[in-house]
Amino acid sequence: MRTVAEFRVEYSQLLGPDGDAVGDLPPFARDVEELVRMYRMMTLARSFDVKAVNLQRTGQLGTYAPCLGHEATHVGVGAAMRAEDVLAPVYREVGTQLWRGVTMREILVYWGGDERGSDFAVPRGDFPWCIPIATQTLHAAGAAMAFKIRRERRCAVAYIGDGGTSEGDFYEAVNVAGARALPVVFVVVNNGWAISVPLCAQTAAKTLAQKAIAAGIPGVQVDGNDVFAVRQAVSSALEAARDGRGPALVEAITYRLSDHTTADDAGRYRQAAEVERAWRIEPLLRTRRFLEKAGLWDEDRERALLADCAREVEQAVAAYLSFPKPEPGAMFDHLFERAPAHLAAQRVMATRRADRAGGH
Numbered sequence: 001m002r003t004v005a006e007f008r009v010e011y012s013q014l015l016g017p018d019g020d021a022v023g024d025l026p027p028f029a030r031d032v033e034e035l036v037r038m039y040r041m042m043t044l045a046r047s048f049d050v051k052a053v054n055l056q057r058t059g060q061l062g063t064y065a066p067c068l069g070h071e072a073t074h075v076g077v078g079a080a081m082r083a084e085d086v087l088a089p090v091y092r093e094v095g096t097q098l099w100r101g102v103t104m105r106e107i108l109v110y111w112g113g114d115e116r117g118s119d120f121a122v123p124r125g126d127f128p129w130c131i132p133i134a135t136q137t138l139h140a141a142g143a144a145m146a147f148k149i150r151r152e153r154r155c156a157v158a159y160i161g162d163g164g165t166s167e168g169d170f171y172e173a174v175n176v177a178g179a180r181a182l183p184v185v186f187v188v189v190n191n192g193w194a195i196s197v198p199l200c201a202q203t204a205a206k207t208l209a210q211k212a213i214a215a216g217i218p219g220v221q222v223d224g225n226d227v228f229a230v231r232q233a234v235s236s237a238l239e240a241a242r243d244g245r246g247p248a249l250v251e252a253i254t255y256r257l258s259d260h261t262t263a264d265d266a267g268r269y270r271q272a273a274e275v276e277r278a279w280r281i282e283p284l285l286r287t288r289r290f291l292e293k294a295g296l297w298d299e300d301r302e303r304a305l306l307a308d309c310a311r312e313v314e315q316a317v318a319a320y321l322s323f324p325k326p327e328p329g330a331m332f333d334h335l336f337e338r339a340p341a342h343l344a345a346q347r348v349m350a351t352r353r354a355d356r357a358g359g360h
Contacts, residue, residue, distance in 0.1 A: 009209045012233055013223035017281040019289025026232045028079075032296055038079060038227055039287050039297075040305060042071040045095035046284060047309040048104050049258075051317060052111065056262045060321070062113050065092040069225075069257035070189060072283030075099055076230025076252075077187055080238055081157060087126040088140035088158040090133075090189075096159075100126065104316030109323055116326065134164040137173035137186060144177065144184035144247070155241045156184040157234075163194020165208050171215075174249065178215035183241035185234060186212075186249045189224065191256035196269040212249035224252030225283040257282060328354040 014023040028034050049068055055061035067074060074095025081087065087096060094107060101122030110117025110129060118128030127143075130136035140158030147154045164170055165188055177184050188208045192199050205211065212219025218237070222229045230252055237248035255278035259266045266275075291297035332339060332347045339347070 007210070007213050009207050009219060009221055011221045011223075012229045013226050014228040014232065015223075015226040015286055015290055017225075017286050019286050019291075019293055021290075023229075025228060026235075028231065029228055034079075035291065035296065038075050038231075039284075039291060040309075041075045041078070041095060041099055042227065042284055042287060043305055044309045044312065045071050045074060045098055047306070047313050048094060048098070048107075048316070051313045052108065053258075053262060055108070055317065056111075061108065061111050063261050063263050064111050065261045066256075066258035067092045067094045069255050069278065069282055070191065071095050072227040072287065073187070073189055073224040073230050073252040073254055076227045077157065077159075077234050079227075080231050080234035081155075082238075083123075084125075084152075084154050085238070086140070086143050086154065086156045087123065088136040088143070088156060089127065089129055090136060090159045090161060090164070091129045091131055093159050097123075097126075102126070104313060105319040105323065108316065108320035112320065114323075114326055134160060134167035134169035134173075136160070137164075137170050140184050140186075141173045141177050141182055144182035144241075145180060147183055148180070153242050154183065155238050156182075157238075158184060158186050160186060160188050161194060162188065162190040162192070162199055162208055163197060163202060164188075165211055166194075166202050171211075174212060174215040174217065174247070177247040178212075178217040181244070181246040183244075184247045185237045185241060186247070187234065188249060188251040189254060190251055191224075191254050193256055193260070193266075193270070195260045195264060196266075207251060209249060209251040215247075215249075217247045217249060219249040219251065221251045221253060224254030225281055225286060227283060227287055254283070255281075327351075 014021060014025055016022045045067060049066050052061060052064050053066055056064045074093055078096040078099030087100060089097065102120050106117045106120060120126060127136060127139055137158045137160055140156040144156040160170055174186060190208050194202060207221050209219035209221040220233055222233045224230060233250050237250055241247055257278060288297060328350045329347045332343055335343065
C-alpha cells in the first residue's frame with residue numbers, strides 16, 4: 001500500500017484569554033483607531049443583543065436569535081470584507097451586519113415580523129437573514145459564480161453553524177465552489193451546539209474545517225473568540241479568492257453563551273460549569289484586556305463606550321417602535337406578477353378583517 005494524499009488542519013490563535021499576544025500580530029493590530037473601532041463594534045453588538053432579548057421578553061419583538069459570545073467572529077469577518085463583497089448570513093450575525101452598515105432599526109424591524117427590515121439601505125447586495133438551514137451557502141456560491149463570470153474582483157462570504165455543516169446543501173455548496181474555483185469563503189461558526197445537539201453527536205470528524213478537504217479547498221480552524229485571528233484568517237482567504245485562487249473554509253471555535261433563540265432554554269441540556277468556563281474566555285473580555293495592557297483603554301473609556309452604545313440602541317428602538325406598520329395586504333405583494341384568484345380573494349378578506357378590527 002502507498003499513501004496517495006495527506007492532509008492537515010492548521011489552528012490559529014493570536015490573542016490568548018488573558019489579553020496577551022500569543023502569536024505575531026498582523027499590521028492592523030498596530031492601528032489604534034482600527035482596534036478601538038473593532039472593540040466598539042463588538043460592544044455595540046452585545047448591547048444591542050441584550051436589548052433585543054428584552055424586547056422579545058416584553059412582547060415587542062418576535063423570536064430572536066442572540067449572538068452573545070460570537071462578537072469576535074462577527075466583527076473579525078466584517079472587518080475583513082470589502083464593501084463590494086456580498087454577505088450571506090444565517091440569522092444571528094449582528095456584528096458583521098452592523099459593521100457593514102445594516103442599521104439596528106432594520107434588524108429590529110425584521111425580527112418584529114416585517115420583511116422590510118431586509119431591505120438594507122447600505123449593503124444593497126447582501127442577502128437577508130436565512131432561516132432555512134444551510135441554503136445560504138448555495139446562495140453565496142451562486143453569487144460567487146456570477147462574480148467569476150463577470151470577471152469582478154468581488155467575493156461572497158457565507159456563514160454556517162456547526163449543525164448546518166451536516167446539511168446536504170452545505171456539501172453541495174462547497175463542492176461546486178471547489179470544482180469551479182469560485183471566489184467564496186465559508187465561515188463555520190462552531191459554538192458547540194446545534195440547538196440542543198452537541199457537536200460530538202453530529203459528526204465523528206475531529207474538526208469541521210476538514211470538511212473542506214473533500215471539496216478540494218483549504219480549511220483552517222481559528223479561535224473564534226480572538227478577533228485578530230478571525231480577521232487575519234478571513235482576510236487571507238478573501239485575498240486568495242479575489243486573486244482567482246479559489247474558495248476556502250474557516251472554522252471559528254467559539255461558544256454560544258445564550259440560548260439558541262428566545263424560544264429555547266439551554267439550561268435544560270447544558271451544564272452550568274460548561275457555560276461558566278466559556279464566560280472566562282469570552283471575546284469582549286480578552287479584547288479589552290489587550291487594549292488595557294497596551295495603554296489604550298481604561299475604566300473611564302469603558303464607561304463612556306457603554307453609555308454611547310446604550311444611547312444608540314435606545315434611539316434605534318425608538319425608531320423601530322415608531323416605524324409604520326405594513327398594510328395587511330402587503331403580505332401578498334411580490335408573490336406573483338399577477339396574483340391568482342385565490343390569493344386575490346385572500347387579500348380582500350385580510351383587508352376587510354383588519355378594517356373590522358380597527359387597525360392593522
